[in-house]
Amino acid sequence: MPGYVPHTPADQQAMLERIGLSSLEDLFASIPASLRVNGLLDLPPALSEPEAVRELARIGAKNMDATQAPCFSGDGVYRHFTPSLVPAIMGRAEFFTSYTPYQPERSQGMLQSIYEFQTLTCQLLGMEVANASMYDGASALAEAVVMACSIKGINRAIIPTTLHPAWTKVVRTYAQGQSIEVVLLPHEGGVTDLEAVRAALAIPAAALVIPQPNCMGRLEPVKALAEEGAKAGALVIAAVNPIAMALLKPPGEWPADIAVAEGQALGLPMNYGGPLVGLFACRRQYIRQMPGRLVGATVDGEGRRAYTLTLQTREQHIRREKASSNICTNEALFALGATVYMALLGRHGMKRVAELCVERAHEAYDAITALPGWEPVHPGPFFHEFAVRAPLRVPELNAILAGEGIIGPVDLEPDNAMLEQTALFCCTEMITPDDIDRLVGILRKL
């Protein structure tokens, strides 16, 4: 039998007899003949397992991956070290072949790990409550904006141009259906302009989004910005990098009302951009407006501590058109991976990784900006990414670097015409001092 079907033809015949049919064809009698596929679909023929491994290895060989080439790209997806325990736990079949824990008695393991994920998310972001995860940071932010507009009853959100441009686009996509007006704020010297924030907030808005660090790597004046938002009665939404939060003031201290983050940086592979995992936290008073799954602790029939999905009445499968969001499947397995990472590194390890990132990035910054023709763009405090004006266009630069076995920086120009020939370099703890020397050696010769 092809594929993963266990039946023999004799099994099938016996089963058909039990059902009272004579052929497999009879099973589809309710499908009008005019709608049946005639023959087989036009797809390549089946591959045996050894053939499939060979074929996929052949396709994979066309890629240059970051184990062969140091990666100086960031911009929302980061190459951090994945501790060996993380894939080992994510690979436990009891977790990865399970589904949403609808039946709590049979799913206590996943439920407890989600409860712990919610707690670690709160601790890292300094927030009061968090959900079981969203698709990614971008859609988490979009849902946060929708949520803020629904809480405030105002369909207007303010977003700085220093937010990752792809995230702004996702917010706009979600905003379409809800007729939410998205107001873009200019930046001044690489960080959000306070004057512009004040002016924008003169008209009532439901939300002010504050990224930290921002899309140029810079640290935003988060406290001052959050104050402006609060003064104007808008909800403050933080969009942060979770590794940076090991060192920087967390959203809860700004204070933010809602905080989101892209959790892929928490030791999860880049996977060419996905799966990612969105972290979503907010003030406790907004828990009933929060999208997504939520796990709570309770008791079983004998008074023992137990966990279950809770506040499901907010969700689509109960509330249907009155639900606060349509989200159903989230990124549970990657939330589990992030949980293992945060628990393993913990208080000391997370800080160490963040410090290594800062050190490497500043070493690279010093070396690159010392080269003639390489100018810092909007210099100022940054975490592990920085923008530099290059003496050539970034795609050309990256083609040269690729030839030398280096994954180069991200090109900021396509999303911001003002940032001509501007490269965003990222260094995590995976970049070694030798990698930086090699990069600088090549740049020097350009």
Added chain:
Amino acid sequence: MTKQKSDMEPIPTLFDKSRPGRTGGRYPEPSGSAERYLPASELREDLPLTELSEVDVTRHFTLLSQRNYGIDMGLYPLGSCTMKHNPRLNERIAAMPAFSELHPSQPSATCQGALQIIFELQNALAEIGGMDAVTLQPAAGAQGEMTGLLLIRAYHRHRNDPKRTEMLVPDSAHGTNPATANLVGLKIVKIPSNSRGRVDVDAVRAAVGPNTAGMMMTNPNTLGLFEDQIEEIAGIVHSAGGLMYCDGANMNAIVGIARPGDMGFDVMHFNLHKTFSTPHGGGGPGCGAVAVKEVLKPFLPVPYAKETEDGTLEWAADLKHSIGRLHGTSGNFAVMLRAYTYIRSLGPDGLRAVAENAVLNANYIRVGVEKTYPVAYPETCMHEFVASASELKKARGIRTLDIAKRLMDYGYHPPTVYFPLIVPEALMIEPTETETRETLDAFIDALNKIAEEDPVLVHSAPHTMPVTRVDEVEAAKRLDVRWMPPADE
């Protein structure tokens, strides 16, 4: 089977196990210069995370995993969720650094292999769905639905017809359908089912008009029945100026047998984590690929993978009327990669065998249990069917919830319960094609036996789990959704 109540103790949380000074994860020592680079005013004072060793964390999650249940342990007949075997081959491919260690911003010349996977998967799904173009960006089915409805909305607006804001949704629809329609600003017009468990065609005819944006349908529907009047329904909606959306959650019944595009649907989503065997991961990640007919192509999300004149592949964003982006990157690549591997492994005959055997298995269970659990609409079903415990409830006081909990004692994950809403005491059973006849026989026996058991025993199930019945009302009352240090409680 009727073991005494378990005496297992709860597993303490990570936070209970934390001890000051402990750490896991072995990294080089930083030089100590980091804080010099960052303004003191921006630094946090304390990072209140756990302090645990690698052994602590390893044991913790291993013990938790033992209190969970996956398809690798046995039958998981959760209707509408297609819990089929997750081949290890796909995991092996997804773990290859050639794929897992790629950055999404890499120059296309350095990731032609990844682009090939995406491009060929786009084409394969178009062929399977009978559609013209595909986006792989949506991260799950619900986001796929949102994409599809935004496409329909954009189509009407582009034609200067923005008053079309009504979406027809059958009463048997998945909850995500009305929730999504609402999220994209459409009004829901509920369409009743007829006595055959299908959409009432006359009700559709009466509901359409100049404000109709379209209709969302699941085919086969959530009762496990093929909507055999689909062509007529599509004709009515199209004549009224609306478009047809197919919720592809139930594609496992018809893959290789029939195609939504041939039925008159203009747009559909696939759940790669259902039909194409990628693991559900305890609730994700998924991939909600969306396929469309030519008319909706100009509105698709960007970027998408495209073949250039010289045969190389690249990301293109050249769709003038695109609805925009759904995802921070281009979607859940590692999920696409698994689905691609699956489709290549099965080939066209293997995919057809998926549907044939999924439908065979569902009907085999149906005839095995229908005397005890009458099937809501008794006829040959597709990949799933909906049985009811109404009679059992009347006769012996055993409800669907009790049966679900008791099935755990027999070693199964329960089916989907109390859905669809139009069937009282519903048990929605979907075995998938990857189960043996012996497994199905044992499950049939278990269901039939439970119906005859002492109601007291069934009411108090489960008896063999780490916990007895969990108090969900108390959970909603307490709202204890995170651990707090004892002093703060």
